[in-house]
Amino acid sequence: MSEVFLKIENLTKNFGQFTALRDISLEVFQGEFVCFLGPSGCGKTTLLRAIAGLDIQTQGSIAQAGADISVLPPAERDFGIVFQSYALFPNLSVEKNVAYGLESRRAQRDEISQRVAELLALVDLADQAKKYPAQLSGGQQQRVALARALATSPGLLLLDEPLSALDAKVRAHLRMEIKDLQRRLAVTTIMVTHDQEEALTMADRIVVMNHGIIEQIGTPQEIYASPASQFVADFIGTMNFLSAKVACSGKCLLDATEIAVDTSDLEAGQQVQLAVRPEDIHLEAKESGSAEEQNQTPGTIESLEYLGAFVRATVKLHQSGATVQADLSSGNIDPSAMVAQTAVAVTFPADKIRLYPLGT
């Protein structure tokens, strides 16, 4: 994973007056699995279609495997694609669909059928070769589309929301399968999704997009643990946001409580949003007024929500009246000790909180 395979530079796409992509630059490495993640309408599909040459960018360049492909038509690029609708040819059987890209390459008939059999085995559909797409389940159709896209051994695999038409269980299963397949074939893959769980579980790196720009590029861990912007923090996972003010270097003020935190890039007196995930907040039963420890502020549990593996508490902070959500699992406290109206001390661990300047 060292060599740059796909290099996108300063790419802009306008639809008339509307700018769908603004000055996007991005590198994808050989063999990497990259997810474009973002809310609906942020330009993910548009970027994917530009990479495929299906809908060419207004400005900017794209290079694949060292060659400039910016203005090439799709047929002269090297990629396989799977659409959300799968776009399987309905009148062709599964094996004919998979063989579609092989046939005109002057390959021998038995060579083709061997390759088709190999691909169908790869996606675990060897026994479905003679069926028509309409006779398959959604998940099976999806795998046929994948096999068809991989048949010509393309250098780049493009997937546009390949799982979104499936129900939750099939989706979870196929995530694993696609990821596994991708790792085995080591094919550079770009997948578009608006499902963060999908992106977090499958991607080597995630490109978080919003309104036609890239908010952050990073591994799932980076994106989740250190969101680069308030948008990313809000979009990925659950996040509490609290109004705060930078006090001095290394400290901010959450109402009357002083909180130790990393304040680099921020100035004293600046209004900020303090972001902390529910699972990072510590609660302990404690009467208010008793001496508070570092990064601790008093509150009261308002309600508790049972969510299976853990309990989510809604806590009202005494000083501001704001509420935060905190997850209780056996990891930080015995959930059974907590009931509504319990007075608690709320701790924000310094290394788990981040500050974002207002308006980012």
Added chain:
Amino acid sequence: MAGMPHRSGTHGSPLRRKSSSDDRAMRLFILVIAVYLVIALALPLYVMFSKSLENSQGAFVGFQNYLEYFNTPALVYSIQNSLFIGVVTTTITVTIAFILAYALTRSRMPGKSVFKTIAMIPILVPSLLPGIALIYLFGRQGLINELLFGYEIYGPIGIVIAEVFFTLPHALIIIITALSIADARLYEAATALRANRARIFFTVTLPGVRYGLISAAFVVFTLSVTDFGAPKVIGGDFNVLATDIYKQVIGQQNFEMGAVVSMVLLLPAGLAFLVDRIVQKKQVALLSARAVPLEPLPNKRFDTLMLTYSIIISIFILGILGVCQFAALVKFFPYNLSLGFSNYQFDLMDGGGWDSYFNSIEMASYTAVFGTIVVFAGAYLVEKGQGLGPIRGAFQFLAMLPMAIPGLVLGLAYIFFFNAPSNPLNFLYHTMAILVISTITHFYTVSHLTATTALKQMDSQFESVAASLKQPFYRTFLRVTVPVCTPAILDISIYLFVNAMTTVSAVVFLYSPHTTLASVAVLNMDDAGDIAPAAAMGMMIFYTAAGVKILHYLLSRGIEARTQAWRVAVAK
């Protein structure tokens, strides 16, 4: 990687995709078909317009012909007559069609498919035929002419009855479609609010089909104003625009005045067309909403009423047809009522004899085959082609235009264009080819819309996938697009065949002694007073068209059965 050409920044003109060989091939094909439409449609119409500004010596005279036209009361009177026929026919046909469509979609009466099939019969006969039947029924020696209480069938009464017969299926199809897209949830809501049947009808049903009704009204209006068959046969002294064109051209050889009347006739047809396009756009918006189909509830009184009504309409249609068959078989009406086939000895009459019949079949077959290829390929290229935006836009316009051009106008335009000695395409004049070309053009719009609808229903990503697999477009076209669209392709070819069999208006100006046609023979035999043989030839057209329809039905059933395994997906 460092030496890569740099195109960054937001300055400079937008990037353009390099054309692939597919793009170039598709552009070439679309240009070819666009040129076809320009030659077969735009240029003839243009030439006709310029003719209307010339005198018989070919000198430019400005609007003098128009002045002369509007100063000839006999001619101007026809405008009024045409509009009168149009308005009355539209009112009657839309009313009849609406109630029938309502019976077919909103009742639980038995035999719906039979009634619907019967109501479609008029499509299979030339518009001359109902006139002939009316002569037998209500003419001077008609079977039941007492029923007219002394009124004349020759004139507006006859024309309107014949036009109602002729236009009914067209209105019915549109209104049935409008009624079937109704959303059951609206009715459930209205019933829950305890609205009674009448109230629901006026607050839910009628508003729901208003665009369908408007559209049907304009189609019927256009058809009845531009039709030439009915007024020719049963119009008597009641002149309308369509018969005026015919008389000016065929009777008086006054081509310039024919062109002027044609331009006048273009106005109502073009206007109706424009309004219809606007209304259609609104209807599409209604269509795209996700609706729950309505299941009518049984209601004995209502169902009986609707059944009675449907039977009456069916008797009217079958009656007209039956009388024609009777006319064709009776030896010498009304003096010798014994039956026989003497009227089928076409070779003894004017009009081209049996040859016309076989010419018609030949012409209809060519039209079906070549028309389907041209129309479907054209629609495909317009839908899927890349680039050439303005040309594709112009193509769309040209494809919609024939709907607004009455057949007589098109035929006359062809005379002007193809018969000009200076035209290198002059060799086409008086050939089978020009009949085929004019018929394809005349019926282009509906075929084009059928093809476009089918293409739009296909997954738009097929072409993208094929390109990513490096397959040339024609391979995907032949292996996927055509098989998936086979039902629509069959529909188009049958539509073209049947219309080519029955049409009179465009070809009446274009046939030659070697290429006489059955429908024209009906006209000419009727003109010569051989009404019984005309009826016999008309029935030959009916049987042929009906036979082809049945064949189509069987073929579709067969294809359906064979492709059932994969059609499910397309149907959803």
